[in-house]
Amino acid sequence: MNDVDELPDDGLDELLASQRRFYELRAPDYADVTKLTDRKHRGLMPTAEVRAIVDDFAPAGDVLELACGAGGFTRDLLRHADTLTAVDGSARMLELNREIVGDPAVEYRHVDLFDWSPDRTYDAVFFGFWLSHVPPSRFESFWTMVAACLRPGGRVGFVDEDPRARAHELAHSNEGVPTATRRLPDGTPHDIVKVFWDPSELQERLTGLGWHATVRATGASFYVGNGGWPANSLPTT
Numbered sequence: 001m002n003d004v005d006e007l008p009d010d011g012l013d014e015l016l017a018s019q020r021r022f023y024e025l026r027a028p029d030y031a032d033v034t035k036l037t038d039r040k041h042r043g044l045m046p047t048a049e050v051r052a053i054v055d056d057f058a059p060a061g062d063v064l065e066l067a068c069g070a071g072g073f074t075r076d077l078l079r080h081a082d083t084l085t086a087v088d089g090s091a092r093m094l095e096l097n098r099e100i101v102g103d104p105a106v107e108y109r110h111v112d113l114f115d116w117s118p119d120r121t122y123d124a125v126f127f128g129f130w131l132s133h134v135p136p137s138r139f140e141s142f143w144t145m146v147a148a149c150l151r152p153g154g155r156v157g158f159v160d161e162d163p164r165a166r167a168h169e170l171a172h173s174n175e176g177v178p179t180a181t182r183r184l185p186d187g188t189p190h191d192i193v194k195v196f197w198d199p200s201e202l203q204e205r206l207t208g209l210g211w212h213a214t215v216r217a218t219g220a221s222f223y224v225g226n227g228g229w230p231a232n233s234l235p236t237t
Contacts, residue, residue, distance in 0.1 A: 061123030
């Protein structure tokens with residue numbers, strides 16, 4: 001895995017803008033399985049496995065969900081949390097999540113996770129299918145932000161697709177940045193960042209940043225991970 005993207009800053013900003021546009025435009029159909037898939041195969045995680053992963057993580061107290069999307073994990077996080085704050089870069093995804101979850105106890109916030117500093121801390125942070133959308137050059141700064149979200153003794157949990165899921169995507173490299181082309185129901189293509197982390201490599205990277213982290217493969221093409229408050233200091237960028 002490259003530590004630094006070869007794509008110039010303006011090119012990376014354009015790719016991330018394409019990613020934001022895709023999810024904003026995809027939101028109305030995102031949770032509708034009758035609509036055309038946006039990739040070769042849907043690769044969906046079974047609902048029972050989603051619930052089992054959240055139950056195993058068992059977040060308690062004040063919980064923050066990053067990149068909450070349509071609410072696939074939000075509902076189960078809500079069963080454990082005393083309070084739940086759900087953030088996403090797409091206003092339409094937040095609207096869809098609010099509609100699907102239907103619980104006024106969830107606090108929703110529209111934020112750009114590549115340009116956001118938390119204004120409070122939490123007992124647990126969770127994100128599902130988001131880390132693969134973080135460019136390699138933003139990896140350390142992202143985990144610095146995660147650390148800033150956690151209270152001492154706080155925990156982080158995460159789920160995403162591992163290299164076995166590459167077969168589901170129109171995957172390619174955009175000047176060194178792992179990328180996939182997704183299509184809207186009308187066929188319009190949008191490039192997104194898509195990093196297929198190997199679980200053991202990801203665990204090694206996180207350990208190197210000071211996290212007490214465990215990452216393991218699960219299901220047909222996924223990994224699940226959890227970590228503790230950084231062992232030494234906040235990750236550096």
